[in-house]
Amino acid sequence: MCPNRPEGAESDLSPAVRTRAKALALALRQATASVGGRGALLHRWDPGTGMLTLVAADGVAAGAARAWSELREEQDVPPSCALRRGVLVRTAGDSLGTGAAGTVAVPLVGADGPIGALSVLLSGPDGPDDVQRSFLHAVAAWATERLERPAGPPYREYDPEHEKTVRTVELTAALSEAVTAQDVVRAVAEHVLAPFGAEGLIVSVFENGRLTRVGEVGYPLDYLKRFEGPLNAGMPITDVLRSRKPLFLESPAQIYQRYPAVTDRILMGTSPKMAWAFLPLVASGRAVGVSVLSYSRPRTFDEADRALLTALSALVGQALERARLYDLEHARAQELQSALLPRTLPRLPAAVAAARYLPAGRGEQVGGDWFDVIPLSADRVAMVIGDVMGHGIAEAATMGRLRTAVRTLADLDMAPDELLGHLNDLVSDLGEDFYATCLYAVYDPVGRTCCYSLAGHPPPVLVYPDGTVHSPVVSPDPPLGAATPPFAAHELPLPDGSLVVLCTDGLIESADQDAEQGLTELLRVLSTATAAGPARRTGTDQEEDARRLEELCDTVVSALVPDREHTTDDAALLIAHTHAMAADDVASFGLPDDPRAAGQARELVRDQLAHWGLDDLSMTTELLVSELVGNVIRHAKGPLRLRLLRSRILTCEVYDGSLSTPRIRHATYTDEGGRGLQLVAALSRRWGARYLSDAKCIWTEQDIPNGSGDRTPPHWSRPAEPAPSILRS
Template identity: 80%
Template sequence: MCPNRPEGAEADSSPAAGARALALALRQAAAGVGGQGSLLHRWDPGAGRLTLVAVDGVDAGTARAWAELDEEQDVPPSRALRRGVLVQVAGDSLGTGAAGTVAVPLLGTGGPVGALSVLLSAAGEPDDVQLSFLHAVAAWTAQRLEQADTKPPHGEAASGRERTAGAEELTARLAEAVTVQDVVQAVAQHVLSLFSADGLVVSVFEGGRLTRVGEVGYPMDYLKRFEGPLNAGLPVTDVLRTHRPQFMESPAQMYERYAAVTDRILMGTSPKMAWAFLPLVASGRAVGMAILSYNQPRPFDQEERTRLTALGALVGQALERARLYDLEHARAQELQSALLPGTLPRLPGAVAAARYVPAGRGEQVGGDWFDVIPLSADRVALVVGDVMGHGIAEAATMGRLRTAVRTLADLDMAPDELLGHLNDLVSDLGEDFYATCLYAVYDPVGRTCCYALAGHPPPVFVHPDGTVHSPVVSPDPPLGAAAPPFAVHELPLPDGSLVVLCTDGLIESDAQDAEQGLAELRRVLRRAGVRPARFTGADQEEDARVVAELCDTVVSELLPDRERTNDDAALLIAHTRAMPACDIASFGLPDDPRAAGQARELVRDQLARWGLDDLATTTELLVSELVGNVIRHARGPMRLRLLRSRILTCEVYDGSLSTPRIRHATYTDEGGRGLQLVAALSRRWGARYLSDAKCIWTEQDIPNGSRTGSPHESAAAASGEPDEDEEPLTAA
């Protein structure tokens, strides 16, 4: 009995006998590792697909899920084929009750020919004896598959016509390759079969080190033995130094030339017996190394050596071009990531999460951005924008616009006024620069959302009852092409609503327009079933987790195949929280000098009700200065409003649109120090303008011991986190 053939396998080559032999191989593979079933896939390199050809111990309907697999799919057979080594995955991959799956690549003389997978009955890894048996069955199965495909036997080189056609196809693939991985994939798919090789290692040479970027047909543990700086006496060192290839036709020849390293190469887990070390040269310097290897000793004739030498130059040019692209692309992505917010603040009025998804294909990064900005009176600004075009210039422009939005938002500008200033900035950049933007402000006191948009997809709102809607509005043109004023849209927003903002990369693609994508976004939000019950309202950590999970759900549903997207995408979701009435105190004041005294008395009484007596003295001083400023420099009617959350906000409204400014009073001046006192006593202060009035406001920190457990502030107090609580962001 042949030791490499499962017991009982038929020796004849008829189709029926071949089918019986493969079925028996599957049965023995499962029995050898204690499995409950097994599957056999044949590899079609032309289609880039694994096709199921035999099954044992698995229901046909269940196995249909793996009937056709792409090389890039994240399933055990595809992963084993890509990596060229055994892969074990825990869990029930096919819904059969299995504890895990072990998959082995089937390697033929011309490269991979398929994959053998076994569904494991029990948790844990098969032992060395079981794995050895599985590899033996896999080797025999690969031989049977290769014979069924009528491929040339081991050691028989492809004909001259086949090599010419293969070289032309490889040249075309390398010309199209963009990234280093594209180059590696092209070499793996075409060079192995072109030269009947069994293994491949491609490495990039930089800084005196070889860094492996791709491999086929090698165990990972074996390759790790050779990582590190190059030393003298290695074949790769001589090849990189001389730019000349080395051909080792047998272990004996390797020992003769490199005796000092033979044990290191041959005593590992690799069965390779012949090698071709090819320098990858571009612009007169070595940029990398490709090593073709064979399971049996074999000669290299002069024609093969010439072709392989030319191949090294061809791959070297493609590798250098791809490496430069990868380097530029990585720098652009780093720049863009650095310009995006690393964290989002957790504010009393909103808990937000965001996801940024870079394009899976395409040459350069985009200019999508998002932000969450705290405003006065616990209001929250939500921003999403997109600079048109791709590249480092667009990413830099995005950073400038995001900085400008933050600066303008800090001035408490209305959405339409802010977009007007942003439009001027984009127009000054030149005629070729355009950007879209949506700027929204949520007011937890008035329970409204006010927004303006310039050429951008509209927001989507999810109400606490599960209703999902996106107001139909006529957007203004993009920034750089618009003519202000911008339209302002305002709508009431129930407590606990979600505000969902995104860029067009999330909803628009080659397969659907923006309207269809927006409709799909609404359907995904409805299916997600977001209800107030999913938000605790008392724990920002839990609320942030739920919003983050919703972001992940939306991205996975709308961008299921991220590697094939050609535009960046940004998503921002905020869970809003209205301020309870018990945390709001509003009072009218007379338009005369008595107003300051009344304001101090109202502040003292209200802070006593809130248990904030420690802040009474400071707040009385602040109110006196703000009211006195109105009496001296503005006009009524006057109104005082106090807001309690994680901070105490004191607001004084008047009927004047004049701007308060801090004066530089001299030692002999009797006045002019009021706003200096305000700035010294408050954590921050400012002014914002309404249609017919203005508001001067101050903010003070509330000591932790003074917080009384208001529903609005309990979210922050419950976790004991400081005011700067923030939600970390991750790239989707």
């Protein structure tokens, strides 16, 4: 835009004029970048008044540009001199008080003569070299074409040179937006091959003495394998990398004359070429790779072709180096993130789960989305999903810390609201700039309930066995790092065979829809995908269950994120199929609050294990129960209750009315007691304590030996009341 335009005037311009202003600003940025300048200005000449009017400026302060807002054609300043002489003009000195070392101006020459001038303020004493001069003329020609067609492109005959100029500036614009190395290859293929009549393209990077292909166009893979491996002397690419100068071979005769040792490899095969332009890709003063344009017929490269291709290769080299650095950082960040996410999800008696993590298709860095499924005592299952706000390695590392913290706190059998309170303290300690959302839920297969708490996170979605899809409407607490505990606790009944669906906002929110619209779409997709017939769950194994969940995840992702390449946020999805414990697999008994309780507990255990066909575990379980009950009698208070759970393992629980924490003591040789919990730890595969509102539970777990009882979890094979499956066959 012209620097003396009144504020707000741009909104009054027509779309065509605004488009032209953006194009001219782009041309000025590319001109400045090509010579490493400080800024650029564009003047248009009015033959009637003899005045040059400033129509666009970039990188130049409005106050400084105002001195050149109107120039007479006879003035001794670079734009006027370039206009009068019709050639590139370079002057020394700081003409506008910007700290520039000089100015270079190029005339804008239209179909009927000069129409203006393009000026670039130089940052150093050296003027543009031949390649830079060629590029400045190309930018000037492109700007001239834009100035001559303000209302739209008039009809003109095809001009190859004009097409090259236009494509050159378009290439610089595409390269400025390229993020990955593949983006660079696509930009070169789109904007270079056709204007220069080439049919083949290979872009390679030079690393550790080897040339690695980044991308190619017009070559079959079996032909490209001829050139894999370390570089050797006597090859065109080797000479180009060493000299950092382009090499143009116009016919097979030329390449045979200069490189007879590699002629057969280049000319023979399924994709022979007859002319080549080997262009070094130089960045930071070193050759970072090679770009090869090839032609199916011999051709001559004139001086204009050579200068322009050389200029383009410099732009490609800079873009490729930047993209390679991004690719390297992005790959490392993704490796870190992948290492921090669970490699596989456990298949538990009470829940089988599947998940998807979708990295953003666009954007410079990874995000901090995570999920996890954690087995708890009494066959309960914790499901967690979260999102660290922001993108980058720091956020990915923070995600890993939070996931580890959640697992540690979950092992303490904390309630969801209490766990989020501790997690909030952790995030707050990271600093004021760190925030995260989180949903932590616990499914109890015995009570058939789901308890959860939210910290700024989308609510869970529940799919019931009858096909009803429901998302509870609750007021979520603020995100972790911004919240003030306590967090709200929510509890929902969850019938046997229900689905629990958790996701991050990247799945339901995008530039095209808000979170509420996305949640509505998620409910619709789940309702359609799970509208199964009356197929019974009887006989369904976990492998089949997991397969159906994987298919459901794919269905949801395809519907909610149809264009992953253009997403700007990471997304995570976790779906768990819950299974309640059958009534026959739960045995609960009340015990008296006196020393007789230990003996009664042993008898109850012996009878119940005999009923389940687990007599082999009877002696060990009686010892465990005796120690746990005796510990309550000595150190806690009633009421006492014993509960046994049978699934893949045998769980023994003793409840009491005390909130004191049991601890393992280091008893001396002369102590008569204090070894009870040591015995419990030695006899069980795992043990611990969890706390209720007015009581606590000490639990132990034992493996069920092979051949003892029914090894298949009973609630998988013999549900009390078979329920229809909500997963499609």
